[in-house]
Amino acid sequence: MNLYDEYKEPGESAMEELKKLDERLKVLQKKFASSKTDNVQDSLFTSDNLKSAIGLLKTINPSEKNMVRSLETLVPLAEKPNEVLGHLNSKKNAATHGPEVVSTPFTKQLKCKLPQNRLI
């Protein structure tokens, strides 16, 4: 077996898999970002929805205690009228986070030409 083939395969395989995962995450990220800016969001801020989200978070990401606690603090707030919430309910500053991620700093064809035929 040629060493070139042997060594290029794992790298290429990892790159391909990472690209696929990145594509999936890109779609996910857009979903979450759009949740902040579409017209549904006001209605989402209900105590039932927040409790549901807390339960979800505890299941999928139990280490996120800080986020769970922060959401728990919002539950009673969600039951208050908007005028009580005041500026805390403002969404005018909601920002989509971060620049577009460039997955590959530069793309090159993987190659590993170990010159086996000239090994001493």
Next chain:
Amino acid sequence: MPLSPLNPVYPYPLPVLRNPITGAPMAPSTDLSEIRDAYKTLFKDQYTPIANNLLRELSFIVTTTATTTGSRTTLPFAMDDTLAVTMPSASAWPTTGLGDAVSKEGNRAYMYYLKDVVNDLRFFCGYVEAAGDTLQELSALNGNANDQAHVLLDKLQCYDQLCRETVKEFSEHFKYNFSSDTWEEVYDAINPTTYAVNPQVKDPTTTTPIPYATLTNLREMRVACTDPTGVNTKPINTFNELSKLDKLKYIKWYYNLILKTSNPQPQTVFPDDLQTGYPCLPDKVSTSGTEDTKALGALELFYIGYLISRDGPINALSSFFEIKTQALRQNISLMMGNIEAMNQFLTFLNRGLDLLNSSQAEKEKAHRIPDAAALALRFFCEGTLRGLKELTIGNKKEHYLVLSCNEKRTDDGYSVTKSGNYLLVKADMTGLDSFLGTKILKNDEWPVHDGDKKDHPHIFYDGTAGNSGGTTSDGFLYVTERIIRGENTDRLKLEESYKLPGQHGCDIYRQFEYANSSYSGDNANKPEVLGETVFVEGENVRVNERVVYHPTSTNDILLAQFTDPDGPDVKSWLPKAIKVDSVLFGSVLHGDDGRWFLKDEATNTTVSSWTTAFTNKTQYINTAIESINNEVAIMRTKIDTFDSAATTFRNNASDTYKNILSRIG
């Protein structure tokens, strides 16, 4: 001249004379002098000291560093007896973040709160200043000037209201009420004579015992709450339990503890890159300094607080998941970058091995091991391998390999002095060709050491003859150092040396230094340059991200320099090391005295040993890539989970939306 009474049709309530938040308005009055004096007292004795206290606290927060205690003595704002107001100068307002040593996202959170505080205080001071002017105008009124007086008093009322709102914002925070099982917005009483807001993140320099000496203590800080038995304390649940200044202070304290020289703490971010990572508590913290933090842990309390403050509670969950996905994507980007970097390492290793083999093609002749092979062995087999460094040269982004020495050698007990110099080689074929060259020279083609062929990367020349106009600068980067046979030192160095004054660039050179004092004179300390770059200072030379480059040059090989080799800016600048096993230089056979460059010392056994070293290192890199493949599998599972969460989240949103629509319909 005494002021005439106001038109009694428009009696003015006297301003609050006690606490601006809790005090009750006094009875209305038509006595202009009384009203004016009341406002004067209000702005002079209440708002001015409150502004001073807030400014003093802000000054204390921004001037406190990990190694100093800061100062509360700065009082840039004052209102004297004549109501002349001195506003803080423009330069007195803090505008900078926490520096390069702090993660970009941590800085972003800090700057968010800093700008908020500065903005509010600027307006606050402006209101007080304007009130001072208005009061002077009021005092200057002559005789009956009811209309003007009414206008001015309306202004004062307005300034009072604005100041009150600002002070209220500085005292606002959330408190949990166990009796009602709710979170309540509360406003601390403001005491203008002592401290503006009751601090929750306390000053460790004046409080005994020091409340937050460690990150653990800070993370477990307790805040006041209300329970049926009275006021008590409980661990902080949400960042909104802190007042505005305390939020800022919390972040500053957090990084003070991390950067503290005497007892620095790991600055954990995910992904493990200060440029792209998010402040978090990873499930698995990297302590080696060379291994990436692989797990995406819980975001830090203050960072979640920042997201909620920035986007609003309504968007908390969306913001949170968006950040999580962004972090995973950033991590994927790093992993891909590492794979690409390792691919480059393989390419450079192969070139070194290729040239080594080429040098042995003509067996009948005496031969030597090429310098390119030695460079590849030193840098890529033994040296620390790092991710690629992206630099913007002109308007173009370029990627470089960052080469350096091992910080400490243990195999021969020789300690290496770090210089803060790093060699940057462009991560492409032009960089490869410039650094290692494309061919070897035969023995009879080797140049005399006269410097004539210094531009060939494989030709060494005597840098002391005719080519050295400058003085040797400080700051060697000892790529490797070995004491060979206990007598001599054979070194490869990166050094900005042998340059005329005003020139920049770097040499890679070999220096053979006789330890035995009897070998002194011309042969001692004789450098032989293997490659160099030279840039002349002037308008065509640019300095970017600590790297001097020439806008019209290929910039294939550059040098990055840091004054403090161990400084935090070095750590933030350096790409993370990639964990790949090393092949130590000492494990590879050399000539009789350990040198590779004498033409009669490269035996078949020696060359075979070098070949094995290159092959082994290639396999080690391959193992590291396999390890990334394993990480990919773990990440795929995490993303599956997130995908599920997103679907659930969107379904909930959709259901709610439909319900609302049905009600409207």
